[in-house]
Amino acid sequence: MKKYSSSIIVIIMFFAFWEGLARYINAMYILPSPSKIIEKIWILRESLFKVHLPATLLVTFLGLLISIVLGVALAVAMSLSENIEKALYPIVVVTQTVPITALAPIFVLWFGYSIWSRILVTILMTFFPITVNVYDGFRSTKREMEELLITYGASKKQIFLKLKLPSALPYFFSALKISVPLSVIGAAISEWLGSQSGLGYFSKRMMTQLDGAGVFAPIVILSFAAIIFVIIINVLENKIIKWRNEV
Amino acid sequence: MLILVNMNTCFGIWPIIRGCNLFMLKFYDVNFRYENNEKYLIENLNFQVDNREFISIIGPSGCGKSTIFRLITGLEKADSGNIFINDENINNLKGYIGYMPQRDLLMPWRTISENACLPLEIQGKNSKEAKSEAEKLLEAFGLGKYKDKYPKDLSGGMKQRVSFIRTLLTGSDIMLLDEPFSALDAITKISMQEWLLEQWSNLKKTILFITHDVEEALFLSSRVFVISEKPITKLKEIIVPAGYPRDRHVLNIPEMMDIKEELVNELKQRVEL
Numbered sequence: 455m456k457k458y459s460s461s462i463i464v465i466i467m468f469f470a471f472w473e474g475l476a477r478y479i480n481a482m483y484i485l486p487s488p489s490k491i492i493e494k495i496w497i498l499r500e501s502l503f504k505v506h507l508p509a510t511l512l513v514t515f516l517g518l519l520i521s522i523v524l525g526v527a528l529a530v531a532m533s534l535s536e537n538i539e540k541a542l543y544p545i546v547v548v549t550q551t552v553p554i555t556a557l558a559p560i561f562v563l564w565f566g567y568s569i570w571s572r573i574l575v576t577i578l579m580t581f582f583p584i585t586v587n588v589y590d591g592f593r594s595t596k597r598e599m600e601e602l603l604i605t606y607g608a609s610k611k612q613i614f615l616k617l618k619l620p621s622a623l624p625y626f627f628s629a630l631k632i633s634v635p636l637s638v639i640g641a642a643i644s645e646w647l648g649s650q651s652g653l654g655y656f657s658k659r660m661m662t663q664l665d666g667a668g669v670f671a672p673i674v675i676l677s678f679a680a681i682i683f684v685i686i687i688n689v690l691e692n693k694i695i696k697w698r699n700e701v
Numbered sequence: 702m703l704i705l706v707n708m709n710t711c712f713g714i715w716p717i718i719r720g721c722n723l724f725m726l727k728f729y730d731v732n733f734r735y736e737n738n739e740k741y742l743i744e745n746l747n748f749q750v751d752n753r754e755f756i757s758i759i760g761p762s763g764c765g766k767s768t769i770f771r772l773i774t775g776l777e778k779a780d781s782g783n784i785f786i787n788d789e790n791i792n793n794l795k796g797y798i799g800y801m802p803q804r805d806l807l808m809p810w811r812t813i814s815e816n817a818c819l820p821l822e823i824q825g826k827n828s829k830e831a832k833s834e835a836e837k838l839l840e841a842f843g844l845g846k847y848k849d850k851y852p853k854d855l856s857g858g859m860k861q862r863v864s865f866i867r868t869l870l871t872g873s874d875i876m877l878l879d880e881p882f883s884a885l886d887a888i889t890k891i892s893m894q895e896w897l898l899e900q901w902s903n904l905k906k907t908i909l910f911i912t913h914d915v916e917e918a919l920f921l922s923s924r925v926f927v928i929s930e931k932p933i934t935k936l937k938e939i940i941v942p943a944g945y946p947r948d949r950h951v952l953n954i955p956e957m958m959d960i961k962e963e964l965v966n967e968l969k970q971r972v973e974l
Contacts, residue, residue: 596806598802598804598806599806599808601774601776601802602800602802602806603819603823604774604775604776605774605775605776605796605798605800606796606819606820606823606824606871607795607796607797607823607824608823612823616819616822616823617808620808620810620811621810623810695810696851697809697810697811697851697852697853
C-alpha cells in the first residue's frame with residue numbers, strides 16, 4: 455500500500471480541486487462535482503449495474519476472447535512460417551491505421567444494432583497488441599537454446615511447446631494488460647455509435663438530456679471495471695510466472 | 702536389400718573382428734565452409750577419438766573450435782566427408798550426442814529438476830518419469846535440495862553442474878563440452894575442473910572439451926588437440942604425460958611445464974592483436 459501512497463495523495467488532491475471548482479462554477483450540467491456523480495450512480499444503480507454494465511461486459515469479454523484466440527493464432531502462424539509472416543504482418547499493421555470509430559457505422563450498417571457490430575469494433579481494437587506482443591514473444595527465444603534442443607533430437611513441435619510457448623508467456627500477459635482497457639474502450643465507443651444498451655449508450659443518452667453527472671457516471675464505472683481487470687491479470691501473472699523477477 | 706542388411710552387420714562387428722577398441726568418434730576427410738564464405742574453414746580433416754578418452758581441443762578464439770562441435774552435433778553439415786560415432790554415420794542418427802554449451806542455457810521457467818530432465822522429455826519419456834530420474838541424479842550429485850528451485854536461485858558453478866547433469870541425461874556415451882567453465886571465477890573454475898575429472902572417471906564417458914585455457918586442457922585431458930592453422934587441415938596432437946587419477950600437482954612436473962610453455966608460445970603466435 456505504501457508504494458501507492460503518493461499517487462493516492464495526488465488523486466485525492468485532484469478530486470478535492472475538482473469538487474471545489476465544480477461548486478464554484480455551479481453548472482452541474484457541464485461540470486458535475488464528484489459528489490454529484492457518486493450520488494447519480496447511487497440513484498441510477500438499478501439500470502446502471504443490472505442492465506448496462508452487464509451489456510458492456512458481455513461485449514468486452516466476447517470481444518477480448520475472440521481477440522485472444524485470433525491474435526495468438528496469428529502469432530503462432532507467423533512464427534511457424536516466414537511466408538505467412540511476410541503475407542500477414544503488413545496487413546495486421548494496416549488494420550491499425552484505419553480509424554476504427556469511422557468504421558463502426560459501417561458495422562452497424564452490416565449487422566444492425568446487434569451485439570456483433572460492437573464485438574467487431576472491440577476485436578479490431580484489441581487483437582493487434584496481442585498479435586504483435588505474442589509474436590515478439592515467440593521470436594524472443596535464444597537461438598542457442600533452440601540449437602541445444604535440436605541436439606537432443608527435438609522435433610519442431612517439441613521446440614514450439616517446450617521453448618517458444620513458455621518464452622512467449624510473459625509477453626502474452628503484457629499484451630493482456632494493454633488489451634483489457636482497450637476492450638472496455640472499444641465496447642464503450644461502439645455503444646456510443648450504435649446500440650440500445652450498455653454504458654456507452656447510457657452516457658450518450660444522458661448527454662442528450664444535458665445531464666452532466668449522468669454522462670460521467672458510466673465513465674467512472676468503466677474506469678473501475680478496467681482497473682479491476684488489470685489487477686486480476688496482475689495477480690494471475692504473478693501466480694503463473696513465478697520465475698520472473700530475474701536479475 | 703539383403704546385401705544392405707549384411708553390410709550393416711559387417712560394419713557393426715568389424716571392429717570386434719579386428720580385436721581393437723571401438724572408435725568413439727571419427728572424422729573422415731571432412732570439408733566444411735560457412736555458406737557465405739569462399740574459403741574452407743576445415744579441409745580434409747581426419748582424426749579419431751577412442752572410447753573413454755578425455756580430449757581437449759585448444760586454439761585461439763575464432764579458430765573454428767566450436768565449428769568442429771557444430772559439425773559433430775549436426776547443427777552444421779559437412780560439405781563432404783563423413784563423421785562417425787560408434788562406426789555409425791551421424792547422418793543416420795538422431796539425438797546421439799550430449800552437448801553442453803558454453804552458457805548454462807537453463808530455462809528460467811523450469812525448476813532445476815525440470816531443466817535436468819529436458820533431454821528425457823524430448824526422447825519421449827513422460828514428464829513424471831523423466832523428472833524422477835533427473836531427481837535421482839541430482840541427489841547423487843549433491844544437488845538434491847535444489848531440485849525445486851529455479852535457475853535464478855543458483856550460483857554460476859551450480860548452474861553449470863545442473864547443465865552437466867542435463868547433458869548426462871541425454872544418455873549419450875560421448876559428451877561435448879564447449880568452454881563450460883570460461884565464465885566462472887578462477888577458484889570456482891578450479892573446483893569445477895576437479896569435479897569434472899572425478900565424474901568422468903566414475904561415469905566412463907568419452908569427453909571432448911573445448912577450451913582456450915592451456916592449464917585447463919593439460920590438467921584434464923589424456924590428449925590435447927591443438928588448432929594452429931587456418932584452414933584446419935589437421936589437429937596437432939599432444940599426449941599429456943600423466944596418468945589418472947591426477948591432482949593439480951601434475952601441472953608442476955618439469956615435462957608438463959615444458960609442454961605448457963611450448964603451447965602458450967604456439968598459441969601466442971596465432972593471436973592477431
